[in-house]
Amino acid sequence: MAEQHCIYPDRDAVIVSYLYDDVEAPDRVAFETHITMCELCRTELADLRGVRSTLAHWTAPEARPGHRQSPVVSRQSGWWQSVPVWAQVAAAMLVLGVSASIANLDVRYDRAKGLNITTGWSKTTPTQPPAVAPETQASAAPWRSDLAALQKQLREEMRTQSAALAATSTTPISDVEFRRRVRVLLDESEQGQKQEFAAQLVQLQKDVYAQQQSDLAKLYKAMGVFQTTTRGELASQRQVLSLAVSSQR
């Protein structure tokens, strides 16, 4: 059969333009008139529409949740920005509580018990009179002043951090922002569930396939045994039959 040809001017470009609905009105009319008469163009157009329809099935996988691309997010914000405000407040309260208890830090040293550090969470140790006079302590432990300085510094830092955290947690947040964060969390949760479902689906598919293979293998094996047995029986029956026939002769 001779290959069909179409000499429509600039045919390829017109087909593509028409296919993507990006063609001037006069050109459209002209081409539509043409395809009523040209089977080759009509068929090709239909096929290319089919290709486009098939291409629509190719979807890119979702980016994993929590993998935000923003360089600004990574530089200037934290993961906690996507946490609901109530959770942020709760976390801040918890940190405040811990900080407050730690702020009662008490560092003691005596010769009998050595270094003793207590916090607000610890049981209060009964205050005992120093076994050695302060002057003697100071001379016996020259690092005591350093320790006291450290204690003071720690307290200062914790106080500063607590204040900063309190300020952060009480920053007012708009309803829109709050809803957005809740939506992000919900989306991530939904995405997680979808992934879980998909993973289970894949596992199920694998299990079903493995079971099918196993069943088929058993079936083939059983059929093989049956065929061997049947062939053996047939052969022996033929042998008996031929013996009987020959004996009758």
Place this chain on the structure above:
Amino acid sequence: MTWSDEELVTRSIGGDAESFNQLVLRWERPIYALAYRVIGREEDARDVCQETFLRAFRALGGFRGQAKFSSWLYRIALNLCRDWVRRQRRTPVVQVPEDVDVLELAAAREPVEPIENLLERRDLTRAVERAMAKLPEEQRMAIILKEYHGLTFQEIADLAGCPLSTVKTRLYQGLAVLRRELGKRE
């Protein structure tokens, strides 16, 4: 209030970090999808996507608004994809891990789609991936930009740096190959 891309760019240049975050949220999915379809590997596509926004952020001051922000972003992403392909020195592997397409299928609108349909769609997806992998780079990019990102012929021509007629030819030739390749499975 919804800002346009260009307004968000202006605000970002002015130091408003949240505006750039908005741009990222708006465009990360299309850029990732573009990178994934060109590269065919999730992890690398993610890296390209991240690098795209990083470069855009660094070069934001140089964006003068001659083109749309999206075109500018696509250009950065495509250049990175090309670099990746050259670095790999091989035809892009348009092959996804076993479970990836099923993840997509599981995310379908119908919550209880029969498994036969899921498998059929998975086969179709793989057929498209295989067929796309056979296209030369220029044809594949033209089809990806037109088919999945809805760019105009002129926008693709600007991105590819070629005449508009060349874009149409690439599209036609690419679609013809896909027609032949996809026809084999029927």
